[in-house]
Amino acid sequence: MVIERAAGREPLAALLFGRDDRPAADAVADLAVGPDGFSILNARQAPQGQAELLRDGLTFDLAGLAPAPKQDLPAAVHRVALSNDFNCDSLEATSFRVGPHLAGAEHLLPVLRVAAAILRHLTQLKGLQAIVWRPARIVMSPAWFAEAVGVWLAGGPFPALALTALVRNQSGIESEGLGFLTGQEFTLHARAGGPNREDSRIAVRLTDWLVTHGRVDAAREVVLAGVGAVWIEPDGGSRLNVAPR
Structure with a gap:
């Protein structure tokens, strides 16, 4: 049973x-x-x-x-x-x-x-x-x-570092677990020299924005509070490529 x-x-x-x-x-x-x-x-x-x-x-x-x-x-x-x-x-x-x-x-x-x-x-x-x-x-x-x-x-941002994982690699930061909520994971591409602290802040803010707004099915610019604009471009149905502006 x-x-x-x-x-x-x-x-x-x-x-x-x-x-x-x-x-x-x-x-x-x-x-x-x-x-x-x-x-x-x-x-x-x-x-x-x-x-x-x-x-x-x-x-x-x-x-x-x-x-x-x-x-x-x-x-x-x-x-x-x-x-x-x-x-x-x-x-x-x-x-x-x-x-x-x-x-x-x-x-x-x-x-x-x-x-x-x-x-x-x-x-x-x-x-x-x-x-x-x-x-x-x-x-x-x-x-x-x-x-x-x-x-x-209590009304704060989505807990991006508890209910998703943000994994750093040589070229940027990748999400894991976001797809459970939105159907899409993202790759945030660092500007140069590998991801830094600012890229980590962007990844956290981006996670909160995507959880709030849902899927992104067409390329667009999004302004994230406190970190500025990013360009989001779908790569197939389940992945997003993201670049700081």
Whole structure:
């Protein structure tokens, strides 16, 4: 029954705990209480090791809680705010996904905001070592995630360095995970000599603009707040080439 309910719903995130530190559903229920929390649904009927979380009329499933078997560790190639010796392989994972009625809607911003709010609240769970945001294959400290998402939920810019990855290479900066929201990733081409701090600022502002405005299907100039104009040109249906003006 559990496998059937999860069909077609890839996890959005994984919560990584120290060995034998995964919380039980009771600990999640205790944390849920409060104005910034959520409700636990069908607690007595839920399969062991799972919890159905409700906030703002939307439901999400948390699986892999103790004493159920741990979830598979997700791929995570980008690291943020973690020590150099941090090792995911030594940790145990739980998985977080949208509820059955939201299947196919997980990329919509209203759903994503509620998911982020619940995950931010879950960063208070004892023993939590890291959070993986799976669309971007990024693993980060709970404190980093909570701060970045908190600013967004309070009306600030989209958390480009928590819900996407911005990867520097010799010629520029590439996004990963933005396509989950807009259907397009971008390559920001640096002017000369490789990407610098200003290019990083542009990439963050550009991510926020694209999340707000959606797909770009024709070449255009966009003026980004605080960093100036960029030229955006589609390269096929799923990629954008971007150059500072």
